[in-house]
Amino acid sequence: MKEKQIQISQRLFITLVKCFVLDMEVDCEEIKKELNRKLDAVALRQLYSTYKTAPTDAEKEEARQKYLDAKGVPTSFRW
Numbered sequence: 001m002k003e004k005q006i007q008i009s010q011r012l013f014i015t016l017v018k019c020f021v022l023d024m025e026v027d028c029e030e031i032k033k034e035l036n037r038k039l040d041a042v043a044l045r046q047l048y049s050t051y052k053t054a055p056t057d058a059e060k061e062e063a064r065q066k067y068l069d070a071k072g073v074p075t076s077f078r079w
Contacts, residue, residue: 008038044070 012034018024019031047070051063 006038006042009034012038 015026015031019026044067047063047067051060051067054060054063
């Protein structure tokens with residue numbers, strides 16, 4: 001299986017370099033916040049991809065519901 005690439009912002013990259021390469025004092029909370037935000041985006045993308053590529057209609061609908069739940073779309077607003 002091919003390893004996927006994930007892009008991060010330049011600001012986060014520089015902060016990580018300062019922390020781990022240059023041993024400078026940085027705000028660890030900022031790193032955690034940005035990495036959590038990226039992790040959430042990766043998880044949402046995985047749910048969306050599953051929804052689009054699921055082999056059966058039942059699996060597609062299950063993935064769609066999970067995606068909409070994760071996005072915070074109210075059930076009354078869904079079709």
